[in-house]
Amino acid sequence: MASLRRGGSASAFFLGGDLPDPQSEAFLAALERQRFRTIEDAASEETSVGWVCADDPSGESFPRETIDLDAAIWLQVRIDKKKLPARWVAIYRAAAERAAGRRLTGKERKALKEDLADKLLPRVLPSVSIVDVLLDPAHRRVLLFSTSKATRDEFGTLFRRTFPGVELLPGDAFHWATRTRITAEQRRYLDEVAPVKWPTQRRTEHAPPAETARDAIEVDA
Amino acid sequence: MSGDGHAFLGEEFLTWLWFRLDTAGGDFDLGEGRSVAVAIDDFLAFAPRDDDETEQTLRKGLPTHSQEARAALRNGRRLRKAKLIVAEGPLQYGVTLDGTTMGLTGIKLPEDSEECESAADRSREHAANFLRLHDLIGQLYGLFLADRLRPDYLSTSGERQAQWMAS
Numbered sequence: 001m002a003s004l005r006r007g008g009s010a011s012a013f014f015l016g017g018d019l020p021d022p023q024s025e026a027f028l029a030a031l032e033r034q035r036f037r038t039i040e041d042a043a044s045e046e047t048s049v050g051w052v053c054a055d056d057p058s059g060e061s062f063p064r065e066t067i068d069l070d071a072a073i074w075l076q077v078r079i080d081k082k083k084l085p086a087r088w089v090a091i092y093r094a095a096a097e098r099a100a101g102r103r104l105t106g107k108e109r110k111a112l113k114e115d116l117a118d119k120l121l122p123r124v125l126p127s128v129s130i131v132d133v134l135l136d137p138a139h140r141r142v143l144l145f146s147t148s149k150a151t152r153d154e155f156g157t158l159f160r161r162t163f164p165g166v167e168l169l170p171g172d173a174f175h176w177a178t179r180t181r182i183t184a185e186q187r188r189y190l191d192e193v194a195p196v197k198w199p200t201q202r203r204t205e206h207a208p209p210a211e212t213a214r215d216a217i218e219v220d221a
Numbered sequence: 222m223s224g225d226g227h228a229f230l231g232e233e234f235l236t237w238l239w240f241r242l243d244t245a246g247g248d249f250d251l252g253e254g255r256s257v258a259v260a261i262d263d264f265l266a267f268a269p270r271d272d273d274e275t276e277q278t279l280r281k282g283l284p285t286h287s288q289e290a291r292a293a294l295r296n297g298r299r300l301r302k303a304k305l306i307v308a309e310g311p312l313q314y315g316v317t318l319d320g321t322t323m324g325l326t327g328i329k330l331p332e333d334s335e336e337c338e339s340a341a342d343r344s345r346e347h348a349a350n351f352l353r354l355h356d357l358i359g360q361l362y363g364l365f366l367a368d369r370l371r372p373d374y375l376s377t378s379g380e381r382q383a384q385w386m387a388s
Contacts, residue, residue: 003340004347006333009326012355054344065341069348134348143351147324172323173234174227180363186370193370195229196379198297198386 001066002054004074005132009147012171013159014179015140019166022073022137028062034162035059036078043122045083049154051162052078057130072134077144077155080126084117092116131155141171231320232268234365235300239285240382251360257309259361261285264304264317267293276301294386307357314354323362328354 020027036050036059052059053075055066067073089112096112097104104112132145133155144155159168169175177190239261241249247259265284267277277293284290304317304327315329330350337343368378 001340004344006330006343006347007328009324010328010351010355011322011324069345071345071349071352074344074348134351136352139352141355143355147319147322147326172225172227173229173231173320176323176359176362177227177230177366180359180366182363182366182370186366189370189372190227190366193227193230196233196375198299199383 004054004069004134005145008132008145010143010145011147011152012176013142013144013156014169014171014175015137015142016167016169017165018140019135019137019163022068022135030162031062031075034158035062036080039080039082039126041122042082042126043118045117045121046081046126048078048080048126049158050078051158052076052130054132069134072136072143075133075135077131077133077151077158079129079131079151079154082121082124082126084113084121085124088120089113089116142168228321229299230366230369231318231323232299232301233320233369234362235303235318235320236294236386237365237369237382238305238361239300239303240385243285244381244385249361249364251357251364255309257307257357257361259308260306262304262306262315264302265290265300266302267298268301268321270296270298297386307354309353309357312350312353314350314357316354316358318358325355325358330354 020030031051034050036052036057037048038058039046039048050059051062053062053067055061055063057076057078059078062075067075093104093109093112096108129151131151134143134145136142142159144152146152146155156168159166174190178187182190238259242259242261249257249259251257261284263281263284265279267290269276277289277298279287279289299320301321302317302319304315307314307316312331314331315327316325317327318325328351330347333343333346337346368374371377
């Protein structure tokens with residue numbers, strides 16, 4: 001059995017609403033509906049995104065002893081992408097142009113690409129990436145072990161498909177602020193708070209007097 | 222307003238953290254008898270003041286003590302990213318916090334405890350430590366917000382920070 005990583009990069013999300021109880025059949029059924037499905041034999045350019053777990057990267061099973069880590073549920077998102085290899089398309093196109101003694105027209109290039117897709121794609125293996133996810137239902141948060149925008153978007157789409165009644169909010173400065181112990185008054189102010197415009201100082205031997213600093217700290221309207 | 226419109230708050234948080242470390246030390250009281258120690262390690266990146274300025278990055282050594290870092294503060298620049306060491310009791314974490322997105326990169330969890338005898342034990346401990354690190358950063362952010370969202374912030378802590386940045 002693999003163990004969860006000890007380092008890396010993570011993006012946090014917060015949940016608006018409750019996940020189904022991870023011990024329930026409904027939770028496993030939701031995962032299974034959106035489990036990973038292979039595109040190994042696909043004959044077209046495709047992307048497949050779905051849930052798997054560390055012990056079974058095929059997505060066919062989610063053993064509780066693997067996914068339940070007490071403090072969190074450990075899942076993985078598998079993202080497979082099958083694309084026509086650009087280098088092979090260039091090689092076939094060059095050969096076709098040599099044989100024709102001229103450059104291919106746009107229509108001919110399109111036909112060649114479609115022909116190559118039929119011929120090559122069933123033989124091309126998809127690229128595979130697997131990203132760890134920790135679900136913390138008790139604190140309504142998720143850690144996704146990637147900071148790439150594309151991966152966060154793929155994850156967001158999968159999560160919303162899996163748990164349609166649960167809002168997935170980014171763990172940015174605003175949403176994180178709403179999860180801290182600020183007062184109701186501070187929460188209201190949070191909506192309108194603007195950046196402090198710190199004074200730009202010329203090099204001087206002494207710090208400016210307080211009045212100067214106070215005047216300079218104007219909040220942008 | 223929400224989301225991206227508040228990215229500046231994460232950058233202000235990192236800059237406040239540096240101000241707080243420099244002027245009051247690295248120990249933070251989290252309440253209920255808990256405290257956390259924070260230090261800035263060997264990586265800083267300053268946010269440009271506007272789209273025309275370049276982002277400035279300082280690596281290795283003690284970047285917080287460098288002339289370049291002081292000059293950036295004097296020019297009113299906020300920290301965009303900083304590599305932090307965060308310690309709670311015997312547990313020490315390393316992490317680079319991106320203030321703009323609040324993403325955590327380069328996370329290093331504490332060494333595995335002696336009780337970890339199997340892959341399952343390690344996974345449980347790592348998961349708990351990832352969540353604990355996220356909690357600690359969130360609690361530090363909460364301390365910053367308690368100060369930053371006060372009505373008199375600009376005339377009190379904000380002014381002290383302005384003087385520190387200008388010094």
